[in-house]
Amino acid sequence: MRWPWRRIIAGDQLIVSWADGEVAFVRARPRSDGGFDVRQMGVERQGTDSREDFVRRLQALGLKGASAHIMLRPAQYQLLQIDVPAVAPEELRAAARYQIRDMVNVHIDDLTLDVMRVGDGQQKGTPHLFVVAAETAIVRDVLDLGDALHWTVSVIDIQETVQRNLQSLLARNEGRLERADAALLVADANHALLTISANEELFYARRLELPEGFMAMDWGSKDEAGMAVSETFIPVGEYVPEYNVGGVSHGSDYTGGGASASGDGNELAQRFLVEVQRSLDLWDRSWSSLPLSGLRVSAGARSTELAQWLGREMGQTVTAIDMGTHFSGLDTKDAADRAMCLPLLGALLRTEGRKL
Template identity: 30%
Template sequence: MKALLQKLGSPWRKALGQGGVLALRASADRFNWVELAPGKTWPREVLGLGELRRDNEDESQWLQKLVGLGLSGSQVIALLELDDYAVYKLPAPNVPSDELKAAARWQLKELVEGKLDQLTIDVLQAGDDTRSHKEMLVFAARNAAIQRVCQAGTASAGQTQVVDVWETAQRNLQSAHAAMDGLADKATAALQLLPGQCLLTISSGGELFYTRRLDADDRLFERATSTAREAVREEVPLGFEYMPGDELSFGGTESEESSLIIELQRSIDVWERSWPGLPLSRLYVLSADHAEAVARLLQKELGLRTLALLPEQLFKGEALAQGLPAACLPLLGAALRDETARP
């Protein structure tokens, strides 16, 4: 396994080279992929995407089924499943960069269950170098999960070059949209709605500063769609769009208290205290269903300018016209991993 990881390189290496990008994910019962055309112009062209479900095939039959897809790409990025790794925000020790992973592994001894030698550790600095007390995001992934997704990538596309995670994939999507909105140097948040949980990221200047996983609100879609026809409030000035007390409705007579809204509010408060020089300018909502309705509801209840991040705003191609499987949404962000291709 160690040799395989050395061959793959760090999940956060900057340069992937030139050419098209294939991003894929492989869970226990399905395989999804997205292929982007080469180029740096926006919107980016989606050449192909799809989903293959696993029926009753054994491992050998399943891998042979993946071989039959005949996928290819000059860069192949495999995205881990959210359940296959954990993220820890820890103080960054004052050690040389080449010793950071070893230091992070030592700090994780008291935090993780099981044997550390069954985990692969990687580290990402949280934010920039402007603060004296630096923090790092430590990603701890199961070796077996990395091996599984790499094996699926190699079977389907003949190679697997990079293993990535949802947090950086989501950062890529929100950073691309922020740049399109003229907010590249501002702090923006993104919330991806998933079955049972939500993924929150805050980024600025293309860098990931903050991430958190939140429990989903089972009634969010119901509440959002029931108020979808309400008028959207007037947009507040850029740079001061989070206004405490503005249209908050926690426990109000017109809406029920939502644990998701409360936790989002807490995360916003933590951000404002931690990074007072980078006020949140926007919240993007990523969802396979009702993204625009949810964005309107969150804007009303949080008092923060909120927009739906829709795939057609950043991507084009006949493949999208057939519909985007929900499982392919994070792969669009993973496929944007090439830093030189950002707008």
């Protein structure tokens, strides 16, 4: 099957994600100025409906018979990083399959794989590949829904790359493509995705678990948000799994997200804050030739509040993502739906010839 590296434009474009009993979708039409008119957007939940009843509900929304572009959400695949195998380009996938066999959580024969190069190919040192590994059964389930709705599925994409497309568009409009650009998108109450790109290529991605109740906290209050990062107490003896920047593995001596057993809002919010700061600091140390221009954030109706809190606590330039100029009609949509559907907009920006 084909992974994300092609864009087809013909009339209205339908972008869809299907995960955990939820379909998020965007229907948009290209404009002559390069932007898009968002004609339809929403989130539909299957709930207790049978597959047949759910399909009928989606058909009633006018989603039948479209040429669709699918985006997998992070829970539906693993994004791994390996050294580029010393093989011919046409053999990269086969070599990557062998190399990641001990890194995946299911049998390698049950996975659908594709690869893309980390960064823009200009960095020094050993080159690296991102390897996308999705269970074939999950991919098949998405395609089965498409078959039931008579979709022609042209592309399957992943959230990291469509998020890169959105931040690259904003960086291009600001004349900052050659500087690194970080984006943090909160699509639901439990998870956020941090990506760093430069020169329109993805360099870094990290998934962050949100503390329980984080999206309901008063981030402007010291009672909720707690101390600044520099004042935060770091528990000793806890562990967070290693993660990678530019192929270099790094660890941490404390957990991020909602791993604390105390459940205290101050501590949990601070752990998330420190994990974001740690990622940005690690980038600055690892990629001094590509300084960060700032951090962009999206959290639905609370995007501006999150940007202000992170900017104040970390001393970084943090701005709320606003795609309204390029995607007209967003302001008429439900805020919760906008948060979940925002990554899908990046699939509309897919361009030809992505480098391996």
